[in-house]
Amino acid sequence: MAKDSGIGASIKRREDVRFLTGAGNYTDDINIAGQAYVYFLRSTVAHGKLNAVKTEAAAAMPGVVRIFTGADFAEVGGIPCGWQITSRNGEVMKEPRHPVLAHGKVRHVGDPIAAVVANSLAEARDAAEAIEVDIEDLPAVVDMKAAIGGDAPAVHEEAPDNICYDWGFVEENREAVDEAIKGAHHVTTLELVNNRLIANPMEPRVAIGDFNRASGESTLYTTSQNPHVIRLLMGAFVLGIPEHKLRVIAPDVGGGFGTKIFHYAEEALCTFAAKALNRPVKWTADRSEAFISDAHGRDHVTKIELALDAEGKFLAIRTNTLANMGAYLSTFAPSVPTWLHGTLMAGTYTTPLIYCNVKAVFTNTVPVDAYRGAGRPEATFQLERVVDKAAREMGIDPVELRRRNFIPADAYPYQTPVAVAYDTGDYHATMDKLVEIADLKGFEARKAESAARGKLRGLGIASYIEACGIAPSNLVGQLGARAGLFESATVRVNAAGGIVVMTGSHSHGQGHETTFPQVIAEMFGMPEDMVEIVHGDTARTPMGMGTYGSRSIAVGGSAMVRAAEKIIAKAKRIASHLMEAAVEDVEFKNGEFTVAGTDKKIDFASVALAAYVPHNYPLESIEPGLEETAFYDPSNFTYPAGAYACEVEVDPETGVVDILAFTAADDFGNIINPMVVSGQVHGGIGQGVGQALLEGAVYDSNGQLVSGSYMDYAMPRADDLPSFTVDHSCQTPCTHNPLGVKGCGEAGAIGTPPTVVNAVLDALNSGGINVPHIDMPLSPARVWSAIEAAK
Known part of the structure; x- marks a missing residue:
C-alpha cells in the first residue's frame, strides 16, 4: 500500500502552489x-x-x-x-x-x-x-584541432599553443592498454563529437x-x-x-542545469x-x-577504441579527447573533461584496462563548463556508442554484449581501473527490468508494422552509471578542487515543536521544500507541514556548497539527518530526566519518547517546550534550547545507474526521426519521493533528446555564434517527445550515507543521448543502409545526408 507521508510517499510539491499561481519570488x-x-x-x-x-x-x-x-x-x-x-x-x-x-x-x-x-x-x-x-x-580560432595545430593565433599569450592542460589517466595503464589493443581479437574504433549545448534555463x-x-x-x-x-x-x-x-x-x-x-x-x-x-x-x-x-556545455571531440576478445569480453579502452574550454576558465571547467569524465569510463563493465588522454583547448568562444551531467554524459556517450558499434561489427546482440561484460551483482564493493570504487549496484537487474517494461520481445512485430508504412524502425539500448555527490573533500582536494565539497544543515526545533531546517543546499526545481520535510517528518514522527526549509541566503544558512551533481539529498540530506540525530540525542536526555529514567532506556519512535518495559511516555512537542522552559532539568548537564548543526562530508561518490531503451521511426526519404517510445529503468537507491524522482528523470530525458536530435551551438570561422537565438537553436518541444515509461524499482541502497540514497537529477541527460543515437543507427543499419555513425544532433539534414552517402 502506498505511503501518504514520510520517506517513500509521492507527496505533491508544496512549492508548486506559489510557482503556479505567480507568487514566486525570483x-x-x-x-x-x-x-x-x-x-x-x-x-x-x-x-x-x-x-x-x-x-x-x-x-x-x-x-x-x-x-x-x-x-x-x-x-x-x-x-x-x-x-x-x-x-x-x-x-x-x-x-x-x-x-x-x-x-x-x-x-x-x-x-x-x-x-x-x-x-x-x-x-x-x-x-x-x-x-x-x-x-x-x-584572427579568431574556433576549431579545436586548428587551435592546437601550430600556426593558430594564441587566445592567451600565457598559452601560446592554446593548450590549457594535457591530462593522462590512468597514466600507469597507458602501455598496458596499448599492448592489449595491439593483441586483441577485435578492436572497434569510433570518432565522435559531443556537441556544444546552451543551457537555456x-x-x-x-x-x-x-x-x-x-x-x-x-x-x-x-x-x-x-x-x-x-x-x-x-x-x-x-x-x-x-x-x-x-x-x-x-x-x-x-x-539552472549547471549554468x-x-x-x-x-x-x-x-x-x-x-x-x-x-x-x-x-x-x-x-x-x-x-x-x-552564460557558460556553454559539452563540446568534446573524441577518438575511442574498444578491444574485445573472441567471446566479446572487453579487454581495454583507449580514448583521446579534445575538450573546449572556450576563451576563459569558468569555475569548474577544468574538472569536467577530467575527473568527472575519465573516472566514469569503466561504465557498468568489467573492462580491466582503461586509459584516457584529454587535451583542454582555449578557443575564441564562450567559456564551457558543467551542464546537466557534467562529464558523465560525455563518458557515457563515448562508451555506449562504441559498445553498440562493436556489437554490430561482431554480430552480437547489443543487450547480450552488455550482459557479458556487466560487473556481477556479487562483486561489490567493486574497484574500477579508473580510481573510483562502486559501493553497490545490480546492472543485470536494471537490464532485466528494461527488457520487461519496454517489451523488447515485441519489437520485431512493431518493426514490421513500421516497414509496411515505409518507415525504418530502430531500437536503441544503453546502460549508464554516474558519480553523484562529488566527494569526499580530502580526495577532491588531491584532484585539484580548491573548495571543500561537504554540505551543511542546521535543524532548529521551536518551543511549540515545529522545525526549521536551514540547509546549504539550494533548490532550483528539485523540490527540496517537499522532499527534505519528508525526511525530517519521518525522523520526528510529525506531519510534513510542521517542517520549514530555509535555503539560498548566506546570512540565514550555514556555509554550504550548493546544489549540482545530484548531491542535494545524498550530501545535503545527509547533513540534515546528522543534525536531526543530534537533536534526537539531546531530546532523549531531556525526556529521560522528565520521565526519571536512564537515558539508555529511552526510545524514540513515531513522535514519542518511551521508557523500555514501562508505560511511561512523553511526546516530542512536550520535550521541545521543556527545552525552552528549562524549569525542571539540571542546567549543569543539559543546555537549554534544541538546535544543532552538522557538516557532512561523504566518504565516497554515490553511483546511480540504469538501462534505457528507445524506439524510433526514420523516414528514409526525408531523414526525419520520430521517437515512438522511451523507457528508463533506473537504480537510485532508496527513494524519498517517487513522483519527484520521476519528474527529474522526465526532465533529464527531455534534455537528452534535445542533445541527440535538436540542439547544437554553431560558430562560424570568425567566431560568430550563428545559433544565437531560438530562431537558430532548436530546443525540444512537447511534440518532439513521447510519453515516457519510467521505473525505479531496482534499488541497491548506497552503503555510506544515512539515507541509502544515490541521486537522480542528471540520470536522464546521461543515459538518453546514446540510447537515441543507437536507435537511429539501428533503424538505418537493420534497414540495409550501412551508416556506422552520425554526430549529434541527428537533424533530418544529417540523417538524410548519411542515407544518401551510403547509397
Missing part, C-alpha cells in the same frame, strides 16, 4: 528603492586588441550615472577558477586571468567591454551605443548589488545554485570583501558598482545576451 521580481540599471556593452568580434574605450560622449547622455570599463577593475582580482588540473608531465594547467571587464583584448563574442549604469535600462542601452570602441581585429540570469553605508555590508541578489560559493569566490578572490561584510541571496531560481553554479563577471560588477555609487544596481539578461554570456 531575482528579477526584487526591486530596491533608488536602484539604477546596468547594460553591458559586449564585444561583437571574437578576437581583437582593445586599443581604446571612449566613454565621454556616452557619460554625458541623459540618465547616465557612471560607465565602468576594464580600467576600473585593474586592481581587483579576475574571475577565479575553482579547480586546478595537472598535466601528465607534471605541469600545472595554464590559468590566464579572466577580467571582470575586458582589458587589453577581447576574446569571444559577448566578452563584456563596458558596463553602463543609468537611471533606466533604456537610458543605459542608449548610452552604450554612444561608446566608441577601437578594436584591432585579430527558463529564468535568465539576474544580479542586483546593494550596499549599506551604515553597516558597510554589501548584498548580492543573484540567480545562483550555490550562494555560499559565490560569496567565497567573489569576496575573497575578486573584490576583497570580508565574508562577514558580504551577503549573497539566491531566492527562487527558475532552473548557474559559476561565479560570473556581472555579479562582481553589480556588487562593486553598488558600493562605488552607494546605490542599488540591477542587471537582467535578455535571452539573446544569455546565449553569449
Whole structure:
C-alpha cells in the first residue's frame, strides 16, 4: 500500500502552489528603492586588441550615472577558477586571468567591454551605443584541432599553443592498454563529437548589488545554485570583501542545469558598482545576451577504441579527447573533461584496462563548463556508442554484449581501473527490468508494422552509471578542487515543536521544500507541514556548497539527518530526566519518547517546550534550547545507474526521426519521493533528446555564434517527445550515507543521448543502409545526408 507521508510517499510539491499561481519570488521580481540599471556593452568580434574605450560622449547622455570599463577593475582580482588540473608531465594547467571587464583584448563574442549604469535600462542601452570602441581585429580560432595545430593565433599569450592542460589517466595503464589493443581479437574504433549545448534555463540570469553605508555590508541578489560559493569566490578572490561584510541571496531560481553554479563577471560588477555609487544596481539578461554570456556545455571531440576478445569480453579502452574550454576558465571547467569524465569510463563493465588522454583547448568562444551531467554524459556517450558499434561489427546482440561484460551483482564493493570504487549496484537487474517494461520481445512485430508504412524502425539500448555527490573533500582536494565539497544543515526545533531546517543546499526545481520535510517528518514522527526549509541566503544558512551533481539529498540530506540525530540525542536526555529514567532506556519512535518495559511516555512537542522552559532539568548537564548543526562530508561518490531503451521511426526519404517510445529503468537507491524522482528523470530525458536530435551551438570561422537565438537553436518541444515509461524499482541502497540514497537529477541527460543515437543507427543499419555513425544532433539534414552517402 502506498505511503501518504514520510520517506517513500509521492507527496505533491508544496512549492508548486506559489510557482503556479505567480507568487514566486525570483531575482528579477526584487526591486530596491533608488536602484539604477546596468547594460553591458559586449564585444561583437571574437578576437581583437582593445586599443581604446571612449566613454565621454556616452557619460554625458541623459540618465547616465557612471560607465565602468576594464580600467576600473585593474586592481581587483579576475574571475577565479575553482579547480586546478595537472598535466601528465607534471605541469600545472595554464590559468590566464579572466577580467571582470575586458582589458587589453577581447576574446569571444559577448566578452563584456563596458558596463553602463543609468537611471533606466533604456537610458543605459542608449548610452552604450554612444561608446566608441577601437578594436584591432585579430584572427579568431574556433576549431579545436586548428587551435592546437601550430600556426593558430594564441587566445592567451600565457598559452601560446592554446593548450590549457594535457591530462593522462590512468597514466600507469597507458602501455598496458596499448599492448592489449595491439593483441586483441577485435578492436572497434569510433570518432565522435559531443556537441556544444546552451543551457537555456527558463529564468535568465539576474544580479542586483546593494550596499549599506551604515553597516558597510554589501548584498548580492543573484540567480545562483550555490550562494555560499559565490560569496567565497567573489569576496575573497575578486573584490576583497570580508565574508562577514558580504551577503549573497539566491531566492527562487527558475532552473539552472549547471549554468548557474559559476561565479560570473556581472555579479562582481553589480556588487562593486553598488558600493562605488552607494546605490542599488540591477542587471537582467535578455535571452539573446544569455546565449553569449552564460557558460556553454559539452563540446568534446573524441577518438575511442574498444578491444574485445573472441567471446566479446572487453579487454581495454583507449580514448583521446579534445575538450573546449572556450576563451576563459569558468569555475569548474577544468574538472569536467577530467575527473568527472575519465573516472566514469569503466561504465557498468568489467573492462580491466582503461586509459584516457584529454587535451583542454582555449578557443575564441564562450567559456564551457558543467551542464546537466557534467562529464558523465560525455563518458557515457563515448562508451555506449562504441559498445553498440562493436556489437554490430561482431554480430552480437547489443543487450547480450552488455550482459557479458556487466560487473556481477556479487562483486561489490567493486574497484574500477579508473580510481573510483562502486559501493553497490545490480546492472543485470536494471537490464532485466528494461527488457520487461519496454517489451523488447515485441519489437520485431512493431518493426514490421513500421516497414509496411515505409518507415525504418530502430531500437536503441544503453546502460549508464554516474558519480553523484562529488566527494569526499580530502580526495577532491588531491584532484585539484580548491573548495571543500561537504554540505551543511542546521535543524532548529521551536518551543511549540515545529522545525526549521536551514540547509546549504539550494533548490532550483528539485523540490527540496517537499522532499527534505519528508525526511525530517519521518525522523520526528510529525506531519510534513510542521517542517520549514530555509535555503539560498548566506546570512540565514550555514556555509554550504550548493546544489549540482545530484548531491542535494545524498550530501545535503545527509547533513540534515546528522543534525536531526543530534537533536534526537539531546531530546532523549531531556525526556529521560522528565520521565526519571536512564537515558539508555529511552526510545524514540513515531513522535514519542518511551521508557523500555514501562508505560511511561512523553511526546516530542512536550520535550521541545521543556527545552525552552528549562524549569525542571539540571542546567549543569543539559543546555537549554534544541538546535544543532552538522557538516557532512561523504566518504565516497554515490553511483546511480540504469538501462534505457528507445524506439524510433526514420523516414528514409526525408531523414526525419520520430521517437515512438522511451523507457528508463533506473537504480537510485532508496527513494524519498517517487513522483519527484520521476519528474527529474522526465526532465533529464527531455534534455537528452534535445542533445541527440535538436540542439547544437554553431560558430562560424570568425567566431560568430550563428545559433544565437531560438530562431537558430532548436530546443525540444512537447511534440518532439513521447510519453515516457519510467521505473525505479531496482534499488541497491548506497552503503555510506544515512539515507541509502544515490541521486537522480542528471540520470536522464546521461543515459538518453546514446540510447537515441543507437536507435537511429539501428533503424538505418537493420534497414540495409550501412551508416556506422552520425554526430549529434541527428537533424533530418544529417540523417538524410548519411542515407544518401551510403547509397
